[in-house]
Structures are given as structure tokens and as C-alpha cells.
Amino acid sequence: MEIYVVKQGDTLQSIADKFGFSVQKLIQDNGLEETDYLIIGQTLVIAHPQQVYTIKQGDTLLDIANKFNVSIIQILANNPELSDREYIYPGDTIIISYNTDKGKIITHGNTDPNINKDILRKTLPYLTYLSVLNFTATKEGEIITYYDDNEVIQIAKDYGVAPLMMLTTATLQGEANILTTFDILLNEDFQNRIIDNILRIIETKGYYGINISFQYINISNLHFYENYLTKITNRLSEEGYQVFLNVNPNVSLVNNEVFFEKVDYTRLNQSAQNIIFTTYEWAERIMAPSPISSFYSMENFINYILNYIPPDKIIIGIATIGYDWELPYAPKISNVNSLSFEGVIDLARSAGAVINYDEVSQTPYFRYTFGNNLEHVVWYINSRSINATMELVSKYNLSGISVWNIRVFNPQLWLIISSQYEIEKILY
Numbered sequence: 001m002e003i004y005v006v007k008q009g010d011t012l013q014s015i016a017d018k019f020g021f022s023v024q025k026l027i028q029d030n031g032l033e034e035t036d037y038l039i040i041g042q043t044l045v046i047a048h049p050q051q052v053y054t055i056k057q058g059d060t061l062l063d064i065a066n067k068f069n070v071s072i073i074q075i076l077a078n079n080p081e082l083s084d085r086e087y088i089y090p091g092d093t094i095i096i097s098y099n100t101d102k103g104k105i106i107t108h109g110n111t112d113p114n115i116n117k118d119i120l121r122k123t124l125p126y127l128t129y130l131s132v133l134n135f136t137a138t139k140e141g142e143i144i145t146y147y148d149d150n151e152v153i154q155i156a157k158d159y160g161v162a163p164l165m166m167l168t169t170a171t172l173q174g175e176a177n178i179l180t181t182f183d184i185l186l187n188e189d190f191q192n193r194i195i196d197n198i199l200r201i202i203e204t205k206g207y208y209g210i211n212i213s214f215q216y217i218n219i220s221n222l223h224f225y226e227n228y229l230t231k232i233t234n235r236l237s238e239e240g241y242q243v244f245l246n247v248n249p250n251v252s253l254v255n256n257e258v259f260f261e262k263v264d265y266t267r268l269n270q271s272a273q274n275i276i277f278t279t280y281e282w283a284e285r286i287m288a289p290s291p292i293s294s295f296y297s298m299e300n301f302i303n304y305i306l307n308y309i310p311p312d313k314i315i316i317g318i319a320t321i322g323y324d325w326e327l328p329y330a331p332k333i334s335n336v337n338s339l340s341f342e343g344v345i346d347l348a349r350s351a352g353a354v355i356n357y358d359e360v361s362q363t364p365y366f367r368y369t370f371g372n373n374l375e376h377v378v379w380y381i382n383s384r385s386i387n388a389t390m391e392l393v394s395k396y397n398l399s400g401i402s403v404w405n406i407r408v409f410n411p412q413l414w415l416i417i418s419s420q421y422e423i424e425k426i427l428y
Contacts, residue, residue: 001098001419003383005357006042019046028081031342031411039348041355041364043383045412047419049078051096055088068096073160073425077125077418080411084118098419105393105421106400108244108276108315110166113147115407117155123406124159126414128424129244130406131166131211135201139183141193143167143201153206160425162208164244165201167194170215178216185224195235202241208427209242211276217247218261226267233271245272248279251297253290253361258300265308275309276402277301278317289325289377291361293318295388302396311397318389318401320410322380340408344380355382362388383412390416400424 004015012035016023027035030044053064061082065072076082078095088094108129111120124130132152136144156163169180184190198210212232214225233243245268251260269275279293298316305314322339324347339347348355351368358365365379393401403413417423 001045001047001387001416003387004044004046005384006038006040006044008040010038012038015044019048021046029411029415031409033342037349039345039353039355041357041366042345042348043364043412045383045415045419047098047415049095049097050099052093053096055090055092055094057090059088059090061088064094064096070096071160071425071428073125073428077414077423080122080125080409080414083122083125100418100420100422102390102394102420103422104424105398105417106274106315106424107417108400108402109406110402110404111152111406113149113152115152117151119407119409120152120155121159122409123414124156124161126418126423127156127159127161127406128400128426129162129164129208129211130156131164131244131246132207133166133168135165135167136171137167137169137180137184137194139180139187139190141184141187141190141197143194143197145201149205157206157427160427162242162426163206164209164211164242165198165205165207166211166213166246167198168213168215170213176215181216182221182224185221185228191228191231195232198232199235199239199241202236203239207241209244209273210236211244211246213246213248215248217263219263222263226271229268229271242273243271244274244276246276246278249277249301250279251294251301252287253294253297256360258297260301260304262304265305269309269313272313274313274315274399276315276317277305278402278404279319288329288331289323289327290379291358291363291365292321292323292379292381293361293363293385293389295362295385295392296360298389299392302392302398306396312399314396314398315400315402316389316393316398318386318403318413319381320403320405320408320413322378324376324378327375327377339378339380341380341382341410341412342408344378347378353378357384383416386413387416390420 012023016026106128110131112133153163170176322344324337326335353366353368355366363385364382
């Protein structure tokens, strides 16, 4: 697998010819919608299959899977276009395998029950675990449930993906409630009530376990979090359920210096099956224009947490979002808009922008003017950023990655992963 950066004069045909691909495959692999205009600095993922097969009359996916001793799920992951089809057709060529020599990894995704079910089915072949964002803990120990999650749970299991109940003290819109968090941490009766409610929901719904979100960990309150997580793990483990911990490490980079809360994760590690370190893409963006994610900062943080957590228990988050800042930037005054990857590319195309790349953070950005010469800057995540994160996973032998929101299918993200790694499926 390699990533190609579009240069002046490139066309889809010239790039396809360069790598021995058809234009249609290049478009399909990269989810391109605008096929007649590439942007300088735009990236394309180039992944050559290890084994392909031309469909014959009478073939079914099950026949093909059995013929090559692979799962149907693997075929769907290597050919995401099949998820949109009712039939397969003789003469079509499908990918059986890539050279996944970088080993096996765990992949985790988050969604709410209202996700488009076609997108869900298209994404599930790439996942090990799916956390369902549908539950908020209250300070009295109750749990608010928002939507019917039965269909999402069942579809996940159909694809060999283990569904996890995700519990936070925030609303589905990301409105944090620090007071509720500490009311719970300081009251054992509330904690016991929450654990009873967790077990009731897991048993009723058929979840594999829980992914509990800790948002405000610091040195002064760490002891309370440790006791709370230990209590949850002890109760759920007795019933055969897994406990995952989701932590927002609040890593920042200021004047080339990396900052984060330097806590001892030893006891949290002893309680949780895996610890997922990720930022919350639902949160309001209030910081000044800067990289969405920093490779340099992330590597510094990984080197720190490896002192307390073995690599095979660490899952790191991959951002899939962009932000558009109005300049000059004034905190809480300037407009800041979030963008999907497709939205970023559409904006760069319409603005006639050239995409630049920051080598330190390993993230792209561009500037453009709007209306009456109002300047904007956009930072986002592209395939080079994603692959840089995956290189950290390989370098440090980490357990895997987590994608905060899978509501929008990102073909480049999943191609980068599926063409290099074997995705673990624990329900098969």
C-alpha cells in the first residue's frame, strides 16, 4: 500500500496508468465523487491486491469464500462496493486478499443507534468492537437511554462485531457534566446503582460488555476513578462481561512542547481489558487554528503511557474530521465549523485551494478567502495522517485503533487498514 500525493498536471488517467490500475478502481478505492478535477496536494490510496478472482456463472459469495478458505466478511471488507449490491455478476473481478503482513489488530468504532444501516453494514466488516453511544449516567445513579438500539446490536453480531454499551456523563450532543461525574465518584450508593443498571441493560440488550468514558482524569482525582473502575470491573467480570475504558488524554502542543496530564495508569490498566485513548469529536472546538491531530504529540504520549500500560492493551484514536476557522481568530467569537473528509475536499475544490502538509503533525491544511476577502484556514485528517497513526500502531505493537464516529464511510481509512492488517473478529 502506498499513498500518492497529487501534483500539478496529474489526471486520474495518468495516475491510474502510473500504478497499473483502471480509473474506475482508483475512483472506487478512494471514494471519489468529482472525477474530472483533482486538487494539488490531495492524496490517493494505492493498494495492490495479493489475490483476485473473476466471478463465474453460478458463483455465490459463500462458494467463493469456501474456495479460498476465507470468510465472507473478509471478502466484504476487501470489496466494500458489494455491500450495496443484491447480486454478484459473472465477469466481475473481486479482491480475495491483500498482503496483510503487518499483523493482526483490534479495530473499534463508535456510533449511535440512528446510523444509516447501509453505512453500518458497509463498515462492520472492518470492526472488532462497536460502542453504541446511547447512555448517559445521572448523578443519582440512573442511566438515561435515548434510542432503540436492538437493531444495531443484532446487525453488529451478524457481522462478527462485539457490541459494547458506551456510558458517559455527557449528553449525545457532547454536553459535558463535570458535576455529575464527581457526584458519582464521591458516592458509593450512586456507583452501586449505576452498576446494577449497567448489568440490567447489558443482560437485556445482549451487549458484550461496557466501554465507560472517563473525561476528567488528573492526579488529584485519579484515586476516585481507580476505585470506581475497579468496582465496575469486579461486578461485570463475575457475570462474564468485558470492561473497556475510554480516556480523553487532552494532549496539546504549544511551542513544540507536548502537554498532557501525567497520571499513573497502572491501576486503571489492571481493571480494564483495553484502554482507548481518543479525543471527542463531538466537543466544541474552542482552541486556536491548529492541527486536528499531531503525530509528534501522539508519539510523545504513547512513550509516556507505555510506562504503565503494556502495548497490547492500548488502543489509540484516529480522528476523521476537519475544522474550518475564520481568521483572524478570536476565541468564542470567530466562526469555527466542523467538516467531514468529503466536505473538506469539496471546499478545497470550490475555493481553488492548494493543500499543504505539516510534516511535524502529519496533517494537511489549506487557506482560502470567502465573501468580502474574509480569510479562512482548514486543518483536517487525510490518508497520510491516518497511515502515520497506523505506523505508530506497528512501531509500538499497540493493540489497535478506534474511530470516534463511523456515521460517514471513509473508504481511504478502511482501505489503509484492510490492505495492511488482519482485523481481529472475536465473535467468530
